[in-house]
Amino acid sequence: DIQMTQSPSSLATSVGDRVTITCRTNQSIADFLNWYQQKLGRAPNLLIYAASTLQSGVPSRFSGSGSGTDFTLTITGLQPEDFATYFCQQSYTTPYTFGQGTRLEIK
Amino acid sequence: QVQLQESGPGLVKPSDTLSLTCGVSGYSIRNSNFWAWIRQPPGKGLEWIGFIYYSGDIYYNPSLKSRVTLSVDTSKNQFSLKLTSVTAVDTAMYYCARVGTSGSYRYIDSWGQGTLVTVSS
Numbered sequence: 064d065i066q067m068t069q070s071p072s073s074l075a076t077s078v079g080d081r082v083t084i085t086c087r088t089n090q091s092i093a094d095f096l097n098w099y100q101q102k103l104g105r106a107p108n109l110l111i112y113a114a115s116t117l118q119s120g121v122p123s124r125f126s127g128s129g130s131g132t133d134f135t136l137t138i139t140g141l142q143p144e145d146f147a148t149y150f151c152q153q154s155y156t157t158p159y160t161f162g163q164g165t166r167l168e169i170k
Numbered sequence: 171q172v173q174l175q176e177s178g179p180g181l182v183k184p185s186d187t188l189s190l191t192c193g194v195s196g197y198s199i200r201n202s203n204f205w206a207w208i209r210q211p212p213g214k215g216l217e218w219i220g221f222i223y224y225s226g227d228i229y230y231n232p233s234l235k236s237r238v239t240l241s242v243d244t245s246k247n248q249f250s251l252k253l254t255s256v257t258a259v260d261t262a263m264y265y266c267a268r269v270g271t272s273g274s275y276r277y278i279d280s281w282g283q284g285t286l287v288t289v290s291s
Contacts, residue, residue, distance in 0.1 A: 095274075095275060095276075097277040097278075099278070105283075106265055106281035106282065106283055106284050107216070107265075107278070107281060108281070109270075109277055109278060109279050112270075112272065112275055112277040113272065113275045116272070116275075118277075118279070150215070150216060152216070152277075152278075154275065154276040154277060157229055157231075158218055158231040158232060158233070159218045159276075160218065161215055161216040161217070161218070162215070163215045164215055
């Protein structure tokens with residue numbers, strides 16, 4: 064299985080900040096990388112697919128980049144509703160696997 | 171707009187079979203999508219259980235393959251999960267979901283609200 068490692072595991076941050084979350088894989092997955100946001104008690108929600116394509120309806124403050132084994136999710140101008148947990152997921156090969164999550168907390 | 175809704179028992183005894191159904195509304199299950207089950211133990215990360223196409227093509231996560239069966243009922247526009255010989259480690263929130271595609275890219279673009287299944291005697 065492809066191993067996904069996210070960093071940091073948690074981050075205390077403030078409204079208006081620029082936040083970067085990293086996802087690293089143990090083998091190349093080209094750009095078959097998705098990002099999800101999960102709010103407490105809710106199902107995840109797709110933010111970005113194919114490493115950098117913004118899902119319809121997702122605010123433009125979210126962006127993704129990377130290819131191969133290193134990927135980033137950036138939130139520019141953090142909003143109160145963005146405090147949540149973020150997961151990366153690879154769809155390069157089965158079994159599809161997820162990162163362990165990055166929790167954004169209010170500083 | 172597609173909506174997915176899980177249904178099934180919230181409590182299952184150890185060694186029994188967990189059975190869940192996902193009803194799909196607002197969208198035909200016969201459309202060109204895979205349909206997936208994903209689970210999340212309390213306070214932990216997400217695990218892909220498997221996915222199925224309406225025609226019967228199925229993928230199972232090898233870690234669960236010996237215990238999992240997915241099926242589709244096109245007449246009811248729903249799909250189902252069976253997990254046998256459950257133990258406490260199978261306690262989790264179970265989500266059904268639609269797999270979206272763009273070219274060769276796959277991602278989960280719609281999720282059910284999830285149903286918590288607890289394995290306990």
